[in-house]
Amino acid sequence: MIIAVDGPTASGKGTIAKALAAHFGLPHLDTGLLYRAVGRQVFLDGGDPDDAGDALAACAFPAGLFADPHLRDEATGGLASRVSIHPVVRTALFDRQRIFATQPGGAVLDGRDIGTVIAPEADVKFFITASVEARAERRFREMRDRGSDSTLEEIAENLRRRDERDSQRAVAPLVPAADALVIDTSALGREEAISAAIKAVEISRPSSQPEVTPD
Numbered sequence: 001m002i003i004a005v006d007g008p009t010a011s012g013k014g015t016i017a018k019a020l021a022a023h024f025g026l027p028h029l030d031t032g033l034l035y036r037a038v039g040r041q042v043f044l045d046g047g048d049p050d051d052a053g054d055a056l057a058a059c060a061f062p063a064g065l066f067a068d069p070h071l072r073d074e075a076t077g078g079l080a081s082r083v084s085i086h087p088v089v090r091t092a093l094f095d096r097q098r099i100f101a102t103q104p105g106g107a108v109l110d111g112r113d114i115g116t117v118i119a120p121e122a123d124v125k126f127f128i129t130a131s132v133e134a135r136a137e138r139r140f141r142e143m144r145d146r147g148s149d150s151t152l153e154e155i156a157e158n159l160r161r162r163d164e165r166d167s168q169r170a171v172a173p174l175v176p177a178a179d180a181l182v183i184d185t186s187a188l189g190r191e192e193a194i195s196a197a198i199k200a201v202e203i204s205r206p207s208s209q210p211e212v213t214p215d
Contacts, residue, residue: 039079
């Protein structure tokens with residue numbers, strides 16, 4: 001069973017994806033970390049994230065970069081959004097994501113184009129969303145706990161810019177798959193959102209359908 005979980009930053013898609021993976025015993029991949037690693041590597045290389053050549057070169061980042069504490073920073077998130085615009089970057093990372101998605105037994109992947117590009121054949125597709133205000137408040141608390149001095153207003157503006165870039169890019173824009181289940185987490189608590197997603201999977205997956213026997 002393949003479960004695709006898409007949505008904008010701080011919508012709760014990562015939390016929901018991890019919970020689904022744990023509940024159904026499936027491996028999980030946060031595909032956004034791949035783009036964050038590319039963005040971070042561009043920075044470390046002294047390159048330009050808006051330059052396709054610099055961004056493509058950064059796709060060869062070492063595996064150890066996933067342990068970089070700056071990978072979750074707001075600045076790195078902005079770089080990830082910028083490098084993800086380049087078609088050559090998306091192509092370079094496509095195979096890695098497809099291999100993970102199509103492994104025996106299935107998987108859970110979260111990102112921005114899982115249900116539309118990476119695994120359009122996914123058994124269950126989600127699009128997790130929330131208002132900018134709710135997402136900014138969540139990210140502000142998260143960053144504050146990490147010692148960041150970013151203000152709520154700065155974070156909200158950064159989210160708006162990223163949403164615009166991600167939804168308007170020419171290749172693999174951030175849009176719900178036509179058959180995605182949309183969950184708005186603006187007014188939902190963590191457990192409520194997870195419970196709603198688990199219930200949706202249990203209803204949607206083929207094995208949950210009742211067996212019909214002939215009379």
